[in-house]
Amino acid sequence: MIVGSHLLQLALELSGTFVFGLNGALIAMESEHLDLVGVIVLGMTTALGGGILRDVLIGAIPPAAFRDWRYLAVAAGAGLLAFLARQIWVRLGRLINVFDAAGLSLFSVAGTATAFSAHLGPVQSALLGTITAVGGGTLRDIAIRRVPTVFSSGLYAVPAAAGATLTAVALELHFYSGTVAVIAALVCFGIRMTGVHFNLSLPASRPPSADEGSEA
Amino acid sequence: MIVGSHLLQLALELSGTFVFGLNGALIAMESEHLDLVGVIVLGMTTALGGGILRDVLIGAIPPAAFRDWRYLAVAAGAGLLAFLARQIWVRLGRLINVFDAAGLSLFSVAGTATAFSAHLGPVQSALLGTITAVGGGTLRDIAIRRVPTVFSSGLYAVPAAAGATLTAVALELHFYSGTVAVIAALVCFGIRMTGVHFNLSLPASRPPSADEGSEA
C-alpha cells in the first residue's frame, strides 16, 4: 500500500517533470535567441522550479531535485530532446499546450500530496500544490521576459487550484488513491484544455491608456 | 505584556498586508492587461512576498503566510477589493503612494521585530526588516516587468532601512514598545512621503547612451 502510493507519487512527478521540461524548452526557444545550454537550463527551470519552491517552503531541504538524480536527468533529457527535435515539435504546433496542461495536472496533484505528507494542513497543501504546478513556468517566463501565464490567463491558476483542492480533500478524508489522483489530474487537464480551446478568460482589467506602454 | 507585544506584531503585519495587497493590485492593473486571478495573485505577491522571503532566510518554515490563514485571506481580499473598486481608486490617484508608504513602514518595523525574535543580531534584523518591506513590491515589479522601485528610487530603500534600524536599536536596548513601533513607522512613512512629494532622489548614474536602450 505504502509502496504503491510511493510509486504513484514518483510516477506522477517524473511524468510531470518530463512534459514540463519539453514544454519549457519549446516555449523558451520560441521567445528568445538561446543556445543549447540556455534551452536545457530553461527546460530544467520549468520542470524543477515549482517543486524546488515547494520544498524550500515546506522545509524539505535539500529539495527532491537535488536529492534524487532522476529528476535532474529527466528534466535535462527533456530539454535536450526539445532542442534536437525542434522541427518536429514546431510542426506538431499545439502540442505545447497539451504538454503544459499535462504538467500542470500532474504537478498540482503530486505537489499537494507531497505537502500533505509533510504534515501541512489541507488548505496549505492545496496552495503549495498550486505553486508546484505554476511555479516553474512562472520562473521561466520571468527569466525570458514574458508576462507569466499565471498573471495574464486566469484559466491557468484555476485548473491547478481545482486539481490541488480535490487532492487535498481526498487526502484529508482518507480516500486518496491512484484512481482519485487520476481523476483530480483529469479535472485540472480538462478545465485547462477547455480554456485553451475556447480561449476562455476571466474578467480582466485594462491598463488605463494602452498606448502609454508599460514603462512607468 | 507578551500578549500585548504579540497583538501589536499581528496588527502591524495584517495592516501592512492589507495596504500592500491593495497597492500591489492597483499598480499591477496600471501596468499590464491582467485578469481577476492575475490581479489577486499580484496583490498577494506584493503583500506576502517580503514576509515569505524573510521567513525562508531566517528558517521560519513554513512561512507565516502558510501557517496563519488570516494573511492569505487579508491579502486576497485586498486584491479583490482593488479589482472591484478600480474606478474609485483611480479617482483617488495619489492614494497608491500613501498605501505603499504605509505598507513599507509597517513591514519594516514588523519584519525587524520578527527577525530579532528569531535570535538574529540587530544588524541582520534591520536588514531582514528592510527586505520584508521592499521584497514583495520588488517581486511584483519583476513579474510585471517594471524596473523595481527599490533600484530606481533611492528614497524607497532608505526610509525602510531607517524604520528598521530604529526598531532594531530599540529591541537591542530593551526599550521597544507600541509607542516606539509607531514612531519608527512614522519616521519611515515621513521620509518616504517627503521623497514622493518633493520628488527627491539620490545621486544617480546614467546609462552611457540613452538612445541605445536597455537591451544588451
Add this chain to the structure above:
Amino acid sequence: MIVGSHLLQLALELSGTFVFGLNGALIAMESEHLDLVGVIVLGMTTALGGGILRDVLIGAIPPAAFRDWRYLAVAAGAGLLAFLARQIWVRLGRLINVFDAAGLSLFSVAGTATAFSAHLGPVQSALLGTITAVGGGTLRDIAIRRVPTVFSSGLYAVPAAAGATLTAVALELHFYSGTVAVIAALVCFGIRMTGVHFNLSLPASRPPSADEGSEA
C-alpha cells in the same frame, strides 16, 4: 590543516564577493538609470545572490551573507567603489569581463566546497557550486530586465560547471587543497575568457520569426 582550508575558503569567497560586486554594479549602471542605492543593491545582489540561493537550498540558515558582516561590507563597498569611480572603469572597458570571469571562477570552486562540507554528494555539490557562480548575475539580469547571460551565452554555465566538477572530484577523492582550488578556478577562468575573446558560442536556436520580437 583545517584552519588553512577554512582561510582558503574565506579568501575565495570574499574575493569572489568583491569582484562580483564591482562587476554587478558596473553592468547595472550600463543598463538602466539607477541611483546610488540602486547601484549598491544590484552590486550586492550580484555578489551575494548566488551564495544565498545555495545556502537556502542546502539549509544553511541564516545564509552566510547574514551571519558574517564581512560579506555585506565587501559587497556594499565594491558597489560604492564602482559608483564613485565610474569613469575609470568605463575607460578600462573590457575589465568588466575579467571581473566577471574571476567571480565565476572563485564562486564555482568555493560554492562547491561549501555544499560538499554540508554533506551533499559530489554531483549535487558541483551543481550547487555552479548555481553559486551563476545565480547572483542571473538575479541581477532579471531585475534589470536583461536576458540572463546564463541563458544566452553557453560559455558561461559551462566554465562554471567545469570548475565545480573538478573541485567536487578532488573533494570526493580526498586530494582537494589550495593548489587544486587554484587550478580549478584557472580552468574555469580560462574557458570563460577564451569564450569571451573569440566570441565562441554553443549551437543555438533561433526564434521562429525574428522581426516579431520577444513580447508575447
